[in-house]
Amino acid sequence: MSLDLATIRAAHARIRPHIKRTSVLTNGALDAALGAQLYLKCENLQAAGAFKSRGACNAVFSLTEAEAAHGVVTHSSGNHAAALARAARLRGIAAHIVMPQGSPQAKIRNVESFGGRITFCEPGLSAREAACAEIAARTGAMLVHPFDDYRVMAGQGTAALELLEDVSGLDIILCPVGGGGLLCGTAVAAKSLQPGIRVIGVEPALADDVAQSFRAGTRVSISTPATIADGLRTNSTGEKNLPLIRQYVDDIVTVSEAGIVAAMRELWDQLHLIVEPSAAVPYAALQENKFTFAGKNIGLILSGGNVDLEKLPWLKP
Amino acid sequence: MSLDLATIRAAHARIRPHIKRTSVLTNGALDAALGAQLYLKCENLQAAGAFKSRGACNAVFSLTEAEAAHGVVTHSSGNHAAALARAARLRGIAAHIVMPQGSPQAKIRNVESFGGRITFCEPGLSAREAACAEIAARTGAMLVHPFDDYRVMAGQGTAALELLEDVSGLDIILCPVGGGGLLCGTAVAAKSLQPGIRVIGVEPALADDVAQSFRAGTRVSISTPATIADGLRTNSTGEKNLPLIRQYVDDIVTVSEAGIVAAMRELWDQLHLIVEPSAAVPYAALQENKFTFAGKNIGLILSGGNVDLEKLPWLKP
Numbered sequence: 001m002s003l004d005l006a007t008i009r010a011a012h013a014r015i016r017p018h019i020k021r022t023s024v025l026t027n028g029a030l031d032a033a034l035g036a037q038l039y040l041k042c043e044n045l046q047a048a049g050a051f052k053s054r055g056a057c058n059a060v061f062s063l064t065e066a067e068a069a070h071g072v073v074t075h076s077s078g079n080h081a082a083a084l085a086r087a088a089r090l091r092g093i094a095a096h097i098v099m100p101q102g103s104p105q106a107k108i109r110n111v112e113s114f115g116g117r118i119t120f121c122e123p124g125l126s127a128r129e130a131a132c133a134e135i136a137a138r139t140g141a142m143l144v145h146p147f148d149d150y151r152v153m154a155g156q157g158t159a160a161l162e163l164l165e166d167v168s169g170l171d172i173i174l175c176p177v178g179g180g181g182l183l184c185g186t187a188v189a190a191k192s193l194q195p196g197i198r199v200i201g202v203e204p205a206l207a208d209d210v211a212q213s214f215r216a217g218t219r220v221s222i223s224t225p226a227t228i229a230d231g232l233r234t235n236s237t238g239e240k241n242l243p244l245i246r247q248y249v250d251d252i253v254t255v256s257e258a259g260i261v262a263a264m265r266e267l268w269d270q271l272h273l274i275v276e277p278s279a280a281v282p283y284a285a286l287q288e289n290k291f292t293f294a295g296k297n298i299g300l301i302l303s304g305g306n307v308d309l310e311k312l313p314w315l316k317p
Numbered sequence: 318m319s320l321d322l323a324t325i326r327a328a329h330a331r332i333r334p335h336i337k338r339t340s341v342l343t344n345g346a347l348d349a350a351l352g353a354q355l356y357l358k359c360e361n362l363q364a365a366g367a368f369k370s371r372g373a374c375n376a377v378f379s380l381t382e383a384e385a386a387h388g389v390v391t392h393s394s395g396n397h398a399a400a401l402a403r404a405a406r407l408r409g410i411a412a413h414i415v416m417p418q419g420s421p422q423a424k425i426r427n428v429e430s431f432g433g434r435i436t437f438c439e440p441g442l443s444a445r446e447a448a449c450a451e452i453a454a455r456t457g458a459m460l461v462h463p464f465d466d467y468r469v470m471a472g473q474g475t476a477a478l479e480l481l482e483d484v485s486g487l488d489i490i491l492c493p494v495g496g497g498g499l500l501c502g503t504a505v506a507a508k509s510l511q512p513g514i515r516v517i518g519v520e521p522a523l524a525d526d527v528a529q530s531f532r533a534g535t536r537v538s539i540s541t542p543a544t545i546a547d548g549l550r551t552n553s554t555g556e557k558n559l560p561l562i563r564q565y566v567d568d569i570v571t572v573s574e575a576g577i578v579a580a581m582r583e584l585w586d587q588l589h590l591i592v593e594p595s596a597a598v599p600y601a602a603l604q605e606n607k608f609t610f611a612g613k614n615i616g617l618i619l620s621g622g623n624v625d626l627e628k629l630p631w632l633k634p
Contacts, residue, residue, distance in 0.1 A: 020343075023340040023342070025340070025362065026337075044589055045342065045588070047345070049589050268591075268626070271362070272361055272362055272366050272591065272622035272623075273362075273590075274585075274589065305589035306589075309585070309626070309629060309632060310632055312626060315626060315627055
């Protein structure tokens with residue numbers, strides 16, 4: 001199995017009863033400021049507040065009865081966790097969730113609200129993976145990796161599928177990059193449907209492991225990134241992700257922390273949407289002029305909206 | 318001139334280039350909690366952040382060249398002001414705005430961002446009207462009243478027109494009531510298109526002048542209400558509004574201040590939308606079970622999203 005348009009279409013058919021077809025918004029003020037036409041795919045309004053519901057539902061509803069019997073397990077900074085807990089509840093199976101200490105309260109509450117069984121661990125991939133492996137061995141739960149999994153990538157690609165159905169004539173699609181699940185799904189969907197489109201991933205400069213890996217041609221690991229974009233604090237992209245990224249993605253650009261905060265604020269001021277820092281990362285690339293886009297039609301995936309309002313970074317504490 | 322489906326349709330054709338066709342969102346968690354199907358018309362995502370852009374554009378683009386020559390003037394708690402400033406800028410004329418002292422910073426910035434010329438006045442209708450009359454006499458600007466104006470009501474009614482085009486089988490439409498402009502437009506549009514639909518206005522109990530007037534059959538004035546719903550702090554409905562409300566609206570119900578805050582919070586927690594207190598008022602009526610709606614399809618107009626995030630009422634200061 002790999003990832004192609006057929007598996008993304010199959011994922012869409014499989015998950016359609018369980019997810020929302022999210023709105024695509026436009027905004028004249030943003031367009032005027034950028035000198036381009038922006039189409040925002042509002043996955044911040046997706047079930048459980050992020051695109052992660054797509055991949056999690058596809059993985060959970062792809063399991064055979066025997067595979068599903070002992071539930072699922074994953075590690076996640078939060079949105080994949082909530083999405084997997086929700087998908088498992090929809091299927092009536094258990095979800096074991098390994099989360100790093102210090103995850104935002106909004107994300108913890110989110111997991112709990114869907115009945116996920118949380119185990120906290122130290123930050124960093126090795127601690128997460130060890131905790132996951134222990135739970136899988138003890139319970140028989142199936143691992144649903146947050147990004148290094150073709151079923152998950154196929155689910156994430158359905159957001160771009162919908163966006164390209166709803167908006168014709170897109171020149172560029174932008175999405176944030178953490179582990180690369182959304183980017184792989186988006187790139188394979190977009191390039192398969194419209195080979196001339198450009199697909200650009202955007203990473204915080206503080207978490208630029210995928211940008212480095214993309215250029216090096218081999219997976220580069222970094223220490224746990226301190227970026228405000230808590231959804232993108234991955235150490236490394238996945239084994240299955242990097243070849244797809246190298247094949248289908250045109251470029252990976254990086255943005256500053258101040259740019260991420262400014263982008264969040266601008267999206268609130270102009271669009272009246274609160275998005276989480278990770279979701280503001282692609283817009284920051286436009287504000288920071290990280291590539292040429294004048295006059296283009298740009299699709300942008302607003303990846304999630306799970307944020308603690310008490311901690312909005314541009315407000316005084 | 319009065320208000321009917323034809324004038325609302327004409328308004329829609331007139332303003333379409335200048336406003337957004339806003340999304341209608343649904344949410345399974347809210348539906349499950351209420352035992353009903355909710356369809357949320359997102360005027361919080363409208364141009365200038367509120368449905369007021371509809372009425373203001375219809376009024377401004379209805380003016381003859383001679384009428385428009387000296388600009389427009391109004392008094393408003395903020396959203397009509399911003400919308401009128403925006404509409405005037407789109408037409409290339411001046412907008413004089415009388416605002417009560419203490420209006421939220423978000424609303425003041427909004428007016429300024431569209432080039433509105435602000436005059437601050439004391440709270441209360443008589444002070445507002447006096448300031449407006451003085452400006453009109455001095456400049457020749459045309460008054461565009463925030464609600465007691467058929468052109469404005471016709472524009473506001475286009476939100477319900479779109480909602481009924483997008484969602485079939487609605488049983489009930491809910492909207493917040495301040496002066497009654499949105500309610501009149503909504504009720505005339507809805508009852509004309511679908512006579513069996515119920516139209517219910519919702520007011521803060523602290524600002525129940527329209528509920529009182531509806532029952533008394535005559536306009537009741539109250540002193541300036543202290544409700545958190547700053548968009549609904551009207552002393553009295555309009556001369557033109559009350560007869561329409563009595564003819565077309567089924568009921569006016571009222572909600573508590575705590576209910577408004579709880580509704581705002583629930584809309585954020587479940588839907589990831591920040592709406593202003595006025596926009597949460599109808600949802601509060603559902604949470605407080607103010608009328609019978611089990612199993613019904615309910616359209617709800619989320620009227621606006623202009624709120625100071627620093628002052629979200631459920632967060633600690």
